[in-house]
Amino acid sequence: MKVAVIGAGFAGLAAAVDLQERRHQVTLLERRGVLGGRATSYRDAVSGEDVDNGTHLMVGAYAATFDLLRRAGAEDLLIFQDDLHIDYVDDRGWSALDCPPLAAPLHLLAGLLSLRLPWAVRWQALRLWMAVRFGKPPLGMTLAEYLRRNGQGPDARRLLWDPLATAILNETPERAAAVLFYNVYREAFLTRRDASRLVFLRRGYAELHERVARYFQHRGGVLRRRALAETIPIEGGRVCGVRYLQRAETRDEIRQGKDAVAGFVDADAVVAAVPWNAVPPLVPEALRAQPPFAGLARLGGSPIVSVEMWLDRVVVDRPMAGLRDSEMEWVFDKGSIYGRTGPPQHLAFIVSAARRSAERSNQELVASAEASLRRYFPAMAGAAVTRSLVLREADATFASDPEAEAVRPGPVTPVRGLYLAGDWTATGLPATIEGAVRSGLAAARAAEAG
Ligand SMILES: Cc1cc2nc3c(=O)[nH]c(=O)nc-3n(C[C@H](O)[C@H](O)[C@H](O)COP(=O)(O)OP(=O)(O)OC[C@H]3O[C@@H](n4cnc5c(N)ncnc54)[C@H](O)[C@@H]3O)c2cc1C
Numbered sequence: 001m002k003v004a005v006i007g008a009g010f011a012g013l014a015a016a017v018d019l020q021e022r023r024h025q026v027t028l029l030e031r032r033g034v035l036g037g038r039a040t041s042y043r044d045a046v047s048g049e050d051v052d053n054g055t056h057l058m059v060g061a062y063a064a065t066f067d068l069l070r071r072a073g074a075e076d077l078l079i080f081q082d083d084l085h086i087d088y089v090d091d092r093g094w095s096a097l098d099c100p101p102l103a104a105p106l107h108l109l110a111g112l113l114s115l116r117l118p119w120a121v122r123w124q125a126l127r128l129w130m131a132v133r134f135g136k137p138p139l140g141m142t143l144a145e146y147l148r149r150n151g152q153g154p155d156a157r158r159l160l161w162d163p164l165a166t167a168i169l170n171e172t173p174e175r176a177a178a179v180l181f182y183n184v185y186r187e188a189f190l191t192r193r194d195a196s197r198l199v200f201l202r203r204g205y206a207e208l209h210e211r212v213a214r215y216f217q218h219r220g221g222v223l224r225r226r227a228l229a230e231t232i233p234i235e236g237g238r239v240c241g242v243r244y245l246q247r248a249e250t251r252d253e254i255r256q257g258k259d260a261v262a263g264f265v266d267a268d269a270v271v272a273a274v275p276w277n278a279v280p281p282l283v284p285e286a287l288r289a290q291p292p293f294a295g296l297a298r299l300g301g302s303p304i305v306s307v308e309m310w311l312d313r314v315v316v317d318r319p320m321a322g323l324r325d326s327e328m329e330w331v332f333d334k335g336s337i338y339g340r341t342g343p344p345q346h347l348a349f350i351v352s353a354a355r356r357s358a359e360r361s362n363q364e365l366v367a368s369a370e371a372s373l374r375r376y377f378p379a380m381a382g383a384a385v386t387r388s389l390v391l392r393e394a395d396a397t398f399a400s401d402p403e404a405e406a407v408r409p410g411p412v413t414p415v416r417g418l419y420l421a422g423d424w425t426a427t428g429l430p431a432t433i434e435g436a437v438r439s440g441l442a443a444a445r446a447a448e449a450g
Contacts, residue, residue: 009037014440041204050204301395
């Protein structure tokens, strides 16, 4: 079978690799020169270090992702925690969610009990654990409502659930669909002990995608970068390929100002693995008003804002910390994660569901990041910020809410041969790397089944 996959993010790469491994003829079209879509990076010319479009974290439950990376020979880029450990700091000092090496879910219970929390909050955490473990999926309600129904008070929310849920869902509990939190909680915390540990990357995400792409090409797949898919022509109710615009691909071609040329990939099946708002323009106008395409207009975006900062000395003494009660929610020591110790220290701050931060100027955001360092890290007293960058992803993920869950489509469309993939499809997970990879695999299987 000839297959065209549009989009070389995690979803498109997973679909393309899977189909190519099954000996189909796959052409992967990516509009940008760099791979990875919303999980990518570039080499910073000044520091020579990789800068992600926003720091990504994986967890041990990302089984489909790790399987893809293992097949592609990219597993050595992953750094696994032994057991889940998250440091938090606030004005009362440091505390840690430190899960001991016990079988799941005892490891989580012990971790929650060891966290410096008021006893009332510990009991509430136990109550939520029972609700997730034994209760039904909370369909059609927001996370805030689910937490309220299960007796979680303001302290439990502030100290535990809001920081965790906002990072996982990229949405506030007041808006986010509770069922996504419930599903992640079950997969990450209640199944296997190693499912909850955090997983970092030794390099920027673009490196990981390059490895996967090399594996795909090595197996005979065709990758076209800077190839903008324009339309998916449909004849007799069936896709027949993809029309695209091939822009100059190599540096030399770009320098020479080579013109874009129109191209066509002949295909029996097409997997559209692009963001939700990029799907409707690809299909003929008459289809855009029909399900599932019409429903996609209902999905909005939720932003993430990041600040990358270089300090003249080492101030943050751990790979990652949650900054409670601070605009910047998390700080990462990127230098040490990349295996480089000592100054200059390369830090990355991140704010999820960042609607308010997205409206602030770069200067204000950098000042806010610097203020959290001065507030929580005494070593910042004598330190200087030597450089900073602000990265903004306006549509980092789709905005989760209970109604959006009803709109997220599966891989199969009413058009024969056209399949959908992406973190926004109906994966049962929030918009995550693992959701994207699973969606790519689901689309590949559906395409193969015809
Ligand atoms: C700043 C940030 C932080 C995040 N943090 C985390 C995290 O910690 N953990 C986690 O699991 N997830 C995180 N996410 C979410 C994660 O990045 C996404 O869920 C995942 O990368 C989505 O993959 P995808 O393949 O579905 O879509 P995308 O990555 O958006 O891929 C779609 C691809 O299609 C291409 N494309 C679009 N239109 C066309 C066209 N017409 N023709 C050709 N190509 C086209 C795009 O260029 C892109 O490469 C984060 C996202 C952001 C932005």
